[in-house]
Amino acid sequence: MLGEQSAPSGAGSAYHSMNPRSADDTALLIRVAEGDPGAVREVLSRYSALVWSLASGLSKDPHEVEDVVQDIFVDVWRSAKRYDPKMASEATFIATIARRRVIDRRRRAGRRVDPEPLEEELAPGENDPGLRQVELDDEAAQAREVVAQLTGDRRRVLELSVVSGLTHREIAADTGIPLGTVKSHIRRGLAEVTERLKARRAALEEGAI
Amino acid sequence: MNGSGASGNGSNGHGVKHTDEPSYRDTLAALAATEGRGLYTSVHLVEREIERYELAVGAAFAAWPRGGADVVPTDGFEERVAETVIGQMTLVGGSRRGGQDLTVLRGSATAGAPTGSVSAEQAVPAPLAGALKLLGALGWFAAAALLAVVLRGGLSVTLEPEPARPLDAQVAALEAGGATVTPWADGGPAGDVVWSDRLNSGFMRIDGLERNDPTVSQYQLWIFRGTDPGTEAHPVDGGVFDVREAGEVIVPIDAKLGVGSAGLFAVTIERPGGVVVSSREQIVAVAFRG
Missing domain, CATH: 1.10.1740.10 (RNA polymerase sigma factor, region 2, helix turn helix motif)
Structure with a gap:
């Protein structure tokens, strides 16, 4: 692509x-x-x-x-x-x-958008022009790091949820992953992003900027 | 959780754990956030959590690796978008800025002291587009009243003067926005809903709802994206309004969220100030736009 x-x-x-x-x-x-x-x-x-x-x-x-x-x-x-x-x-x-x-x-x-072909092989931040385009600010960089570290089912589930916007049930049906597991992947993945953003904000407020 | 750091003074201690213990509230919030019920619709108990999660979802969405776009904007793209947004601002004018409730404008095409007049020839062939164009020259109040008459096939109409409002941009915007006219379904009031998906804006004309006492109850508009309310738990709040006099009222629609494509409009009776989620016990008007 x-x-x-x-x-x-x-x-x-x-x-x-x-x-x-x-x-x-x-x-x-x-x-x-x-x-x-x-x-x-x-x-x-x-x-x-x-x-x-x-x-x-x-x-x-x-x-x-x-x-x-x-x-x-x-x-x-x-x-x-x-x-x-x-x-x-x-x-x-x-x-x-x-x-x-x-x-x-x-x-x-x-x-049912399966986003662009999955790019699991492609480490974000490398040769991805799309990524360079989405070079926003610190906060996005934090999110990007979290996203980059996702692997396996959790990555797949989060992509379907965050990027494609499938419901949790749809994801479970599509992937065969049990609904409870889908939810917990999503919750944990997002909690991690949230934590990162929060830590970032705290650092900023403490005077980095 | 709590600390609910709304404006959260703080660099620390919102006390959100991110251990692996499943938290019901977190799970609920994550679910609501990813499935689009977050941010400005509230599932009351966890609104703040949802918001936090939805922002995380937004950040992850922006950060997700994606292919370079092979679609590029055409010339003047940014300027056109700016014009649309600014046109919308003008459209809503002061009523949104103060955050007050909707103003109800009562059509006075047939009442009141006439001082101006518009002949039918100008207006009658008017499908919506033409009507709207004509309206561009008039104030909102007069414009709405005139439109009501025009759409009903009235022949000639007299108008009360109206303190000028910058409606040209609004009318042009609605017109360009491909507004459609959808009548209220049988059994409800007379009138219809004029709405543009693209602009997420429009107004209702309603004749036949009972006067309400705003200290007891108010009317509230809901905009559904589909046509089956039974499957849509969270329609978009279209604003509350009052009917203070008999006859037709014209109510600008104040959609609190982007609707996308409106499939159905419904008016309910709610407690003063309206509600976030309607129990839908008293539905008084429905328009199927399909």
């Missing part, structure tokens, strides 16, 4: 801010929530590449993908007032909203 890298045009590099929690950035989503058009443009310039990359698996048609990206950013605006910088980085917050939309679309399209 992996054709050559194709950075969304106009995406610029600004979206992976090195310092995602400066006062300015914290204020950005607040300004969006307040209806500031300038802030919307700023959010777009930072995160459109990320969101595009998350949505682009949905279709080969750029118009269709754009449609989804548009929906996602409308949602970002609608949800912006709920953003709590203590809970997550902007990128994580936006990715969370994006995931909802993307999976929603997949479900509605009735496509």
Whole structure:
């Protein structure tokens, strides 16, 4: 798979801010929530590449993908007032909203999306152009590490759940893994991500930034 | 758990264990988060946990290795998206910003002191698109009232002046957003739901619901993604509203979440302020959009 890298045009590099929690950035989503058009443009310039990359698996048609990206950013605006910088980085917050939309679309399209061919052989962070694209910030790096360490059933289960959006029952049916085990893989996998993010936040708050 | 560090002052001690002991709450939260019931719909007991988990899901989703996209945006993509979002902001204007409940606008096409008038020729051939275009020149209040008449095939209509609202963008957006008109099902009130999936926005026209006393109960709109409410535990909250006078009311829809594709709209009676999950005991209007 992996054709050559194709950075969304106009995406610029600004979206992976090195310092995602400066006062300015914290204020950005607040300004969006307040209806500031300038802030919307700023959010777009930072995160459109990320969101595009998350949505682009949905279709080969750029118009269709754009449609989804548009929906996602409308949602970002609608949800912006709920953003709590203590809970997550902007990128994580936006990715969370994006995931909802993307999976929603997949479900509605009735496509049981088996994401792109599984890439278990490919260690994340190596030659994966997609990954470079999703180079967000520290927080994503933490999540990426956790994801990279997943193996076997747990990895498979989490991928079906997180990326493909299958329900736990569907996963159990598809894989033959008992439902209880599916749930516990998911819970433990996610707990680990959560812990990492939390540890990261704690470190940040203690003055790293 | 607790500490529920909402804004969680803290660098430490939310006390979340991540041992291997299965925790019912964690499991529940993880389940809700991955299956899309998290973040802004709440399963009340564990909302905060769900949110925490859903953010983890989002982070993992973003971090998951995926192939380079072979679909690239076309020119002007970012600008178009920005325009849409900004158009939406304008659309909802002040009512969302303050976070108040929906404002109910009562159509006054047939009442009130007329000061302006629009002739039918302009409006009648109007399928929704044309009607909306025409409305672009008017304020929201007047626009909604006019639309009501136009869609009913009214011949000519007089309008009350309305404090200007920046509705042009809104109307254009709804039009461009491919809004559809879905009538309320038999047995319910007259009127319909105008809704655009793409914009996640629209409004309802309702004539025939009883007046409510907002201190006792309010109406609440629910938007289902499918057409079978029985299988959908968590429809999107479309906002609460009141019916204060007899006749038609026009209610902007304030969807609290992205709906995606709306399949069915239902109005229930709930306690003042509305609820997060409706018991659906009193459904007073349904529109099947399919």
